[in-house]
Amino acid sequence: MKKVIYIVLCFVVFSASAQQAPVDTGKKVNIADTLKKDLFTAPDTVKHLRSKAWALVPPVALIVYGSSNFYFKPVRQLDNSINGSIQKGYPNFRHHPENVFQYTPVALVYGLNLVGVHGKNTFIDRTLIFAMAEGMMSIATFGLKKVTHRLRPDGSDYYSFPSGHTANAFVGAEFMAQELGDKSIAYSAIGYGFATTTGILRMFNRDHWFSDVVAGAGIGILSTKAAYLIYPYIRNRLFKAGREKENNKNLPAELKKEPQHSSILLPTYNQGYVGLQYSMQF
Secondary structure (H helix, E strand, O other): OHHHHHHHHHHHHHHHHHHOOOOOOOOOOOHHHHHHHHHHOOOOOOOOOOOOHHHHHHHHHHHHHHHHHHOOHHHHHHHHHHHHHHHHHOOOOOOOOHHHHOOHHHHHHHHHHHOOOOOOOOHHHHHHHHHHHHHHHHHHHHHHHHHHOOOOOOOOOOOOOOOHHHHHHHHHHHHHHHHHOOOOHHHHHHHHHHHHHHHHHHHHOOOOOHHHHHHHHHHHHHHHHHHHHHHHHHHHHHHHHHHHHHHHOOOOHHHOOOOOOEEEEEEEEEOOEEEEEEEEEO
16 A cells, blocks of 8 residues: 555656746745735636536546445445455555545645745635535535445444545645646646545545545535636626625716625535525625
């Protein structure tokens, strides 16, 4: 297992070194200016996801494959075969770096921003997008765990399907790819490298079956893509209402536009509970 992780990380480091865009080392990065610019810049629009509809096919396919273990015998047999091989080769494996790896891509996005590598969106926008993705992922993951009631490989409980760690890791990986992937494919490789390693470690620690991990990856990617698709419409609608209100201040009463109401529905997750939050602006 150590060899597998080492190979994955070496690939990630090599990709980053080989493909990263040149950086102007003569230019000093002022972290205070970077934070000020990023935190207090509020443009009227946010960049829409460039992906076409076909980009949603891979994550959906991963979810379908993972779910098929409940009714397709060959998938269950593959799960058992992989788990058996892991138990035979690494019976005493108990290491959990995935508890950190699942958060690493997101931490890198914000860390790189501090040193001058800016993403696609501002701090506020990308944070709200990430929160939406996490909310959708949490609702799907915890809901399916309750409904499917699948026993973990180690027999500890019945919350095996899908893998929450893996779903969370792939939310971060796709988030990193969306924000920084246009600058260099290395950033996408780094994010997905950590996410894939997270899924592998969940199987080696006997916390999940292979199909649990595959479905978790699909849920994470799909949740993030959905957040990037939905958020621009919500954001632009709210700012449009705000601009109209500001423009109406100095107009005669007969020329003022009727105020437009705006509302927003967002998934929430708090202390193990998932739900929805609705708010309306008058």
